[in-house]
Structures are given as C-alpha cells and as structure tokens.
Amino acid sequence: MSMILDGIVVLDLTSGVAGPAATQTLSDLGADVIKVEPPSGDPVRQWPGPRLACGDSAAFLALNRTKRSIVVDLAEAEARAAVQVLAAKADVVAVDSPPDALAELGLDAGALRRLNKRLVYAEIDPRLPDGSVGRDALHQAASGWGGMSGLPEGPPAKAGLPMIELTAANVLVQAVLAALYAREDSGEGQAVTVGLFRNALAMTYFYGLNYRISGNAPARHGNGSPAAAPLGVFQAADGPLQMTLAGERVWRKFVDSIAKRPEWLADQRFATNSNRVLNKEVLMAEIDRMFVTQPRDHWVDAMRAAGVPGGPIRTIGEAVDSPEVRQRDLVGTAPHSAAGEVPVVKNPIRFAETPVRAARGAPLLGEHTAEITAEFSLAAH
C-alpha cells in the first residue's frame, strides 16, 4: 500500500520543537525528510534528561523519527549552494529562523522559489511582537496564554508541554498539505507561514474572545470552574484523580452509584448546581474524605460504569504503562543505527487505506550525508 506523501521530498532546515515536529508528521505520512544540521547538530540532541549511549536525547528521538540527516555548514558559501541544489529538487522546504537571517543566507522564500516554482516554502516565524526571537514559553508570556492557567490564589503556570510550538507544528502541516493540494492543479508552490506569536494569540480562543466581548480580564480557576461544582482534582488512597460533575444528571449519577450518599440529594446545600458552587469547599472536603478510603481504580471504574467523566491523573510513566496506550498500540520500537532499536510514540492519526509509515529511529548527526550527496549529485556543485 502506498503512503500519502510518497515521493514528496522535504528539505528541513529547522531545529528545536515546532519545525521538527511538523516535518516528522510529514515523514509519518510518507515524505522523505532531509534534516539539514549544522556541524554541532540540532541543539535538541544535547538536551538533558534520558539519552542514548551515542548521546542523542530522548526528546530528539521523539521529534525526528525516520528523517535523514545531512550536515551542512551554512557559514560556507559552497555549503549554501548545496542547500540551494537540494531546494531546487525538493517539494517542501521548512524553515524556522527569522526572515532576515534566512535572506542573508540566500534561503528566503523569494530566492528559493525562483529556483523552483513548485516549491512549498513552509515557515515557522519565531518572532515576538517586539521583533526579537523566542520559543514556546516566551510566546505564552507575550500573548497572555501563559497567564490563564493556574490556581486562583497562586501564580500562573504555563502548559507542561510546549503547546504553542506543538500546535504550531500541526497548523504548519495543515498549511503544507493545503499548498501541496493546490499545487496539484496550479503546478505552483507557495510560501506558507505560521507565526508562533500569532498562533499563541489564536490559542487564547474563548478566553481571549470573551475578554473582547465583555471587557473582563479572565480569572484563573485552577482545576475548577466558577460555574459548576464539584469538579477538579481529588485524592484517592493511592493517587490523584480528576472528576468533572457539571449538571444535574451526572451529579445524581455520582450520588446514587458512586458516593452512595442519597442524603446529599435532599441536602439543601447541594440541591442545585448554584448551591453546590456556593458550598463547594464543604462538598469537595466531603468527597475527599470518601475518596481517600479507596484506591483510585475503584473510583475511576465506578465513574466509567456510571458515565461520570473522570480519570486517574497519571504520571508520564503510568500513562506509558496504561491499558489505553497498550491496547491502542500507541508506542513501539524502531530500528536505530547506533542503539539497535529505540522506543517510539506513534502518530495518532489512523487512516484505513494509507497507514502511516512504520518509523525508523531518529538519524545520527550526518548519518546520511554521503548518501544524500550522491543521490542529489551535490559533490558536483
């Protein structure tokens, strides 16, 4: 069976998170992604934390599966010429440097599209509103996004994953696919851009829009809500769990089949959602006293049986080892040229007719330099 992006060549000049995450998805869809790295490599290779014996970090493995790596020193004119040769033959070039820096290298959209009118020039624009360059956390800070989450009485907390970059990656993949689709008819590529700041601003969604409608600055609600109770984080005997009881129907299900405290239905303090919001602290304390008597699975199983939204708050380890991850076949291994094999987290999209590619492990730095040099006759240039 063929893959959707069979025959599509992606020249990937990005590093860090957003660009590599985007080109990795293109690779999952079947594209041949050529990762162009400086002699020092993508800095993510050196990120601290778990790593392979060869030195590459787990984070690098998670963002660069199946790609081929070629080392090119863009400080050298000859090397830049080689990149232009590759761009002339590629379908997509992905970049994530500020536009003026790319222009200085002759790798801006105009220059490369003059060489190849079918080229899709896919750009992550990393600039903050003041023109300086920043990655995920700075865009969370500049857009207001990073100030929205957090406990009401405490400081804000940014997302625990680089969500502005990860979502920008997905948006960039959409833009590239739309441009490739349009190219089938027009024969022409185009430049597409996802600005990290613009994306962060867009991602404030209804918090941002409600502020524009009402003029009221959004408050932080932690895991709760000003509009419904009880919901949020509770402690079971062996760990935390999350439960969302919004509305009378689930509240009654909870009281009848999980709490088994029918007297709560008659209790004026808990009779309506607004009374429960008013008496939230008493009610949450009651539930905590009950939850702490049994392990988490006891309560979560009961919630699932009763159709009450809730689940265990898992660590990353518990999530990897969970029945959902195992049964949904979301992790596996892939061959790796230094380590033999490495763990992979699979792409979440399931196509009935065109399955995503079985992954290879992320490449070693420059692993494919000779191969790509020969394949694209780069030595001749």
Next chain:
Amino acid sequence: MSLPLAGIRVADFTRVIAGPLASMHLADLGADVVKIEHPVGGDDTRGYTPPDYHGLSGAFLCYNRNKRSIALDLGVEEGRKTARALIDAADVVIENFSTGVMAKFGLDYDSVKRPDLIYCSTSAYGRTGPFLKRLGYDPVVQAESGFMSLTGHPHQEPLRTAIPMVDVSTGLTGGIGVLAALFHRKRTGQGQFLEAPLFDTGFAQTGIHSTGYMLDGTVPERLGNADHFQAPAGRYGCEDGEIAITVETDAQFADLCQALGLAAQAEWATNRGRIENRVALEAALASALQPLSQLEVLVALQAAGVPCHEARAIPEAFADRTAAALLDMIPHPDIGEAPNMPSPMVLHGTPARDPVAAPFLGRHGPDVLAEWLGYSAEQVAAIRATGAMGASGETA
C-alpha cells in the same frame, strides 16, 4: 488562483471544540462547510454564555467561522434522510459523536461509504477496541495521558490548561488527516475512513517525555514556569511586573550574568549543570531581578541578546500593537460584524478567504438544501413540516 479547498463540500456533524476546530480550518482554506445542528439549542458551545455577542458565545464564535448552519433533527426520519442526502453530496464527512450514535442514525461510515468519500471520526478512544464506548473529555484525557502531571507548580496539585489543549490538538490532527486524505484522493481518486482519537492525540503529544521514560524509566516532575530542558527559564517578578526569560545557550547565560551583574558559579557554565543546580540558580536569578524595574531588565537583556519578554495577562497582551492588528472584527450576515480570533496560518500564494463570522442556528438550511441537493422551496417546506428542521422552524 482560487482558494485551496474551493469546491470541497464538508458535511460537518461535529460539536463542542475538537471537531469544530478541524472543520473551521477546512473552511478557512475554502471548503464549503455545512454544520448540521440539532434544532433545539444546536452545538453545545452556543450555550457557553455569559458573555455573548448579540446572542453568540465566545466559544461558538471562535470555532465556527466561515461555516453555514442547517438545523436537522436526526431523531426524525426526514432529518436522517436529509442528512444522508447531504452526505451523498459531500466530499468529506466529519463527526465526533460517541461511538454508536452515527450508526444509530444510519450515518456511520459503513452505512454511507462510497469509493471517493472521506469520512473522519474524531473519536474519544477509537471506533474499535476495548474502549470504544468510553466517553471522551478533555480534562480526563489531560489527566490520563500524563499531560496534567507536567502542568502546575512543584508541591502543588497538577493542573489542566485553561484552554482544553487536548481538544485543540485533536482538532488539528483531525484536520491534518482530512487534508492528507484529500491530497491522496486528488492523486488516486480514492477516499477513505480515518480517525484521530482524543486519547491517542493527547498521549502522542507527550512524546518528548514519554520516549525518555521508555528509554530509562525517568518520570518527569512538573516545574511551574521552568523548563525541563533549559535553565534558567521562567517568569520572574520585577519591581513593577513580570518578565519571562528562556536561556537557550551557554553564551546567552554568560551574557545574562554580565548584564545583571550576577555572580555565576562554576557549575552553572553548562546547561546540564544549570539544570542539575536549578533551584539555587533560579533563586539567585529571582533575587537579582526582584529589585529592578521591568523596563530596565528588558533593555539590559535585549541588549545582551538574551531571549526575554514581558509576561502579560490578556488585557496587556491584547493592547500590544502587533496583537491588536490581528484581533479584528469580521462581517456577520445578521449582526453586521463580530469579533474574531485570527487563523494561525497564512498562505501567501492562494487568496485568503474573506472571513464570515459564525452563523446563527439553522441560518442556511434552505440555501444549503437548494445548492447541494437542488431542493425547491416546496421540498424544503415539506421537510420542515415533518419537524425535522425544528418545531418552530429556523431562527432566520
């Protein structure tokens, strides 16, 4: 050149956030997206008020731009027949009901499939397997996937993000799936079924940490506004406001120390050393910044080339000139105009769609039935008479 997805018809049965975000991006790219809604109340997000803008909620406005709305009661036979006719006229179907609901209406993939149809289910835990019946909710998946364990401050409870980011990511992966399937169909003529489940997407985005756990058992902790891979990084209080700083290289750290007069310890020279000694380093940096004004810190660090920015709440962020220019009002057919959140993508070679704000419930029923199915006013009236378009008819 025309819009990339000009001429593509999308029958959109999605509600709430993930599905509507997927179909909105298709609409932004030029697809004709028809939102099929229950005549009573429609999409749940219509009710996410207060506040409202002339009756439209912020949540509904931000996930339903550039769509048309038809009210159809799928519990009524004529409603199901009309929905089936729309599917037969569509290139793409998207739905995010619980497993079994579309089948109950005779509108699941197996019932409606044809070789060129693209059918995307944004399911919770997949349409097959042992968890197919389990309902999906963003906060639950944030908890189950490990994402929530990473968000929040050390020694405080784990947090979900204010915006339901698993829903958002799922909407984006669903959109990728449909666009990829459209590209495949363009080349081969073949449509297909695809799904982008909520749980699978929520878990996949933990890859930078879950891969490490699989490698050596490391379980990451939550770090507040600090970063797992780079130090120092965070939001720091100044005398008159907050500033966010992310040091990405050793050279930037040396420049930061010089700019602030911070006495660097030897073990802070490398990122790994700074991560290992994070607590002492962050404390030293925090106390160096505390007495300074936000402006002097910004000026000093920007001059030194250290990545930083004012940490803002929404009101200050939206007052920024760059932001304000993106936060536009767009036309609305019934109320003149409505506030819009920008599409995060810009295509420079194909024209951008002239945006239209999210519709009132059932606004386009007769238009859609005429354009897609060729129904006359009499035929529409006959459907309406069955109650399939709502008891009191359409709001417009």
